[in-house]
Amino acid sequence: MKKNALRLVLTLSMFGICVLSTSTRAQLTIDIVGVGAQQIPVAVAGFGGNDALAQQVTSVIEADLARSGLIKTVNAAGLPRGGDLATVQFAELKTRGADATVIGAVQAANNGMLSVSFRLVDVPKQTQLVGLSFNVASKDLRATAHRISDIVYEQLTGEQGVFSTRxxxxxxxxxxxxxxxxxxxxxxxxxxxxxxxxxxxxxxxxxxxxxxxxxxxxxxxxxxxxxxxxxxxxxxxxxxxxxxxxxxxxxxxxxxxxxxxxxxxxxxxxxxxxxxxxxxxxxxxxxxxxxxxxxxxxxxxxxxxxxxxxxxxxxxxxxxxxxxxxxxxxxxxxxxxxxxxxxxxxxxxxxxxxxxxxxxxxxxxxxxxxxxxxxxxxxxxxxxxxxxxxxxxxxxxxxxxxxxxxxxxxxxxxxxxxxxxxxxxxxxxx
Amino acid sequence: MNRLWKYSLAALAATTMVVLTGCSSTPEATTKVEDRTATTSIVAPNTGSDASTSGVGTAGSSIATVTAGGPAGAGNSALRDPKSPLSRREIFYDYDSFIVKDEYKPLLEAHAAYLKNNRNARIKVEGNTDERGSREYNLALGQKRSESVKRVLTLLGVSESQIDTVSFGEEKPRNPASSEAAYAENRRCDLAYSGE
Structure with a gap:
């Protein structure tokens, strides 16, 4: 069935600047041609754990948040990866202009399941806004990333997220x-x-x-x-x-x-x-x-x-x-x-x-x-x-x-x- | 519904959710882990865990692919003989109009004569539009075009029961280009005898 899927490509640009150049595997062309007056700057600092899976989760969340128009993704290159609050570099995040950061990890759990955990952290206050962990089947990894995007979006904007819709x-x-x-x-x-x-x-x-x-x-x-x-x-x-x-x-x-x-x-x-x-x-x-x-x-x-x-x-x-x-x-x-x-x-x-x-x-x-x-x-x-x-x-x-x-x-x-x-x-x- | 619930419940059973409590205003990793599996209020979406179905999507269920049957094939007919006036089957329209122009009178008179002489014959009038405007409005406009031809035929004495009307709106353009010439080609009714 999957072979029937559309072959789509992603390019994402904001004011002509490519803000998402990571190796995303997205199938959609998403050109953001205008943005909201106020955007919340968020650094999706990169998930730790299994590299390929962590990168996939990071990319999905980053693309979701950028697509929302209400959130601006801040360059997160070089920031420490993983879900540990102690490693969050608040001074560096502040320099990069991030008001919040998403950290997390993808790890193997029992029975072939994956443990996906994340924290949304308020950078100026240096406090965690929300932290959740999911045990999911590997085929549900993208969906889990969308669910995390929904939670992050709702926490930051007060609006319901629609990343988990079809x-x-x-x-x-x-x-x-x-x-x-x-x-x-x-x-x-x-x-x-x-x-x-x-x-x-x-x-x-x-x-x-x-x-x-x-x-x-x-x-x-x-x-x-x-x-x-x-x-x-x-x-x-x-x-x-x-x-x-x-x-x-x-x-x-x-x-x-x-x-x-x-x-x-x-x-x-x-x-x-x-x-x-x-x-x-x-x-x-x-x-x-x-x-x-x-x-x-x-x-x-x-x-x-x-x-x-x-x-x-x-x-x-x-x-x-x-x-x-x-x-x-x-x-x-x-x-x-x-x-x-x-x-x-x-x-x-x-x-x-x-x-x-x-x-x-x-x-x-x-x-x-x-x-x-x-x-x-x-x-x-x-x-x-x-x-x-x-x-x-x-x-x-x-x-x-x-x-x-x-x-x-x-x-x-x-x-x-x-x-x-x-x-x-x-x-x-x- | 039942199926969805089955998926949701399966998803719930297969999914444990844990709340990581980051407590203080200091960035310490004193992560108290609260297991909320029994009372979870958030479940990862797209956990339709039915292994027998290729599950995709994010609304908790899979997608099955169906292939629609095609239409019956159209055969040839003596009525298609290019020497016969009955082989002329097209009526063209002005933009956003369903008025049958006078130039199509001889064409419709020929078809009316045939239908009156062959009371078992049935004709289908297929209305089409150009691509401008909403698809559903164009479906309705194509219907008006097909009914305008039906009206002319019935005024010429054809029984209503011999005439079917249908609209394809803008969906089956003869010329897929977006030009005035293509639009003019596509604003059209086609006539088809049943069995063709």
Missing amino acids: LAYVSKSPGRFQLIVADSDGFNAVPALNSVEPIISPAWSPDGTRLAYVSFEGRKPSVYVQNVSSGARTLLVRAPGNQSAPAWSPDGSRIVYASSQAGGTQLFVANADGSGSRRLTSNGAIDTTPNWAPDGRIYFMSDRGGSPQIYRMTPEGGNAERVTFEGSENANPRVAADGKSMVFVKREGSRYMLAVQDFASRQVQTLTQGPVDESPSFAPNGKLIVYASVYNGKGILAAVSADGRVKQRLGATNADVREPAWGPLPALPK
Whole structure:
């Protein structure tokens, strides 16, 4: 399966300076093209113990933190490696401008397991902020590094980390479409679906176990629901015409989708097993790209007012309220997890770019410049948005912070990638 | 769900977590080790420890790869004879428009005549768009294009039951380039008789 993974390359630059030149084995192109106003400088001092494994953990954490945009990784070359607090060179770290340092070790444990321990240390105060140790199987080493990144990020920023999440996206190469599921840094990319026909609009179930998507394999667009770990999948509804644009209800029990079964393109809703489908909108216009907000309302695009604009309605259907008023065309609404804002695609002239609208103030902020930015998807912490873009004539994924300050490009070397969907936080026992 | 829980529980059992307590404001390595295995609140993700599955990912479960079946192959048909007006199968559109232009009237009249004389024949109208705009909007626009052709055919007396409409949106461009010429080629409805 792994051989099917995308071959991707990492370059990471910040203000044109390469800050991560260690021998990372990352598969993603990550270009950070803008950074936050304030970044916390952190030295990932290097894990001790088994050299190759320690270096892998160090690289993953360093790349994660740099990618977050809120943290700046400080040159850690030459600093002592290992998880021992006594060896931390506070004076040297201060000289290098680090406010915090991550130290740790990877060692063999019983039964072929690995012991991964780390400490996050406050440099000015010379105190440990957090220290944890995990016993894990070697195949889970990268995931453990992501978990450490999440803990470090949360300690330093107060925000939930999303390094342990997964992305789904569509990869197109000549004669082949693949629905890919990968770690949030692009590693461990595995196709969930191979097809010679187009695949669009993947959507994660809220629990992260299933993907709904549109496949053209039946010579028309139809919505399928697939269990990610077993591969079991079902056609959502068997109906005339196109079925597309699936979106899950917040509790994962229902799916709203667009259908042409009654003529035009209108919104329908069904239980996630396809039963009980019914029509939600009834007009001669195009209603599509629904998104089910945390408050239960359904946001969608409609051209009922003459131009494509964003509307919202209750899940019972009926009267819809117009939400966007600026611009000639607004589509693809995605409401943030806190329900306070939405990201969408707005058209300006011939350019398509992302914008966010704050519901309370109705203020719209443009996040990207286009010219072909589409399919935005919020990270579960609401701080980052992944979207599809075009760079050097090729489809790439890109990410922008919700305040528009931090931008990164994530591209594949030998395929067009598009239609990203950011998965939910992993279901950890609480 | 059950499977995920199985993984999570397996992960929990296989994973021990220890808290290293660095206590004082001095950088001493007086590491009191607290074993929280029984009450762990943090588990390494991606510990789907099902050895029989190639586990990847970070959400506690593996990914199975599925291969979709392809569409039925299209065969040849006498209707494809280039000498017949019925071999003309394309209707092109202006940008963001689903209006069938007058120049396609003779073409659609020929197909309408054939369909009226062959009540068992069925035709599929496939709507396509250029790549500009959102994929789902284009799917809907392609549907409007295919329905515009259906409307013309039914006005010419063809039974609705003989006409299927479908949209491929921007997903199956004839010309994959990003140029005005390519866009014009891709804003199109194709006609296909069933069995072809």
